[in-house]
Amino acid sequence: MSIKYVSILACFLLALASFLHRIRSFVHAIFLISMPNSDTPLSDVQKAVIHGGLFWTLGLRAIYFATTMLLWLFGPIPMFVCSVTLVLILHSLDSNSTPLHQFQPVRSHDNRLMKKLAEEKTRIERVIEQHERSNMDDSRTQGSNHQQSPTSGKDFSSEATG
Numbered sequence: 001m002s003i004k005y006v007s008i009l010a011c012f013l014l015a016l017a018s019f020l021h022r023i024r025s026f027v028h029a030i031f032l033i034s035m036p037n038s039d040t041p042l043s044d045v046q047k048a049v050i051h052g053g054l055f056w057t058l059g060l061r062a063i064y065f066a067t068t069m070l071l072w073l074f075g076p077i078p079m080f081v082c083s084v085t086l087v088l089i090l091h092s093l094d095s096n097s098t099p100l101h102q103f104q105p106v107r108s109h110d111n112r113l114m115k116k117l118a119e120e121k122t123r124i125e126r127v128i129e130q131h132e133r134s135n136m137d138d139s140r141t142q143g144s145n146h147q148q149s150p151t152s153g154k155d156f157s158s159e160a161t162g
Contacts, residue, residue, distance in 0.1 A: 018059030
């Protein structure tokens, strides 16, 4: 009786470890993608995502196998029925009958749109630069006209003239 419990526990522990490692791999991929100012190779991100997917699959398979082991507690017939059912379900899940999406090459209309977006981006950058320059010029002129006391905040330029 104890070998049944140990095998069920082993399956659930394998599933837990696989799901934890899946989370670690996906978080690592997110970290690589979202790092600012880095030239992370695409292959590193791909490896992390693929590893996460593989550990997800391994964790699910361990859960499925643990279900079969759980029915082993009730006898060999429920275990056999669950095993056959599981094989049929996994076969239908693993055989992909839906074709993958076929991406089309970029059309000339899209190129025009990208050019318009690039021009708009350049125009916005120029406006932001002009705005920053005008703010810097305004702060320089205000700083030279008014000298304030750092402690009281009084304007000394008006007291000196008046």
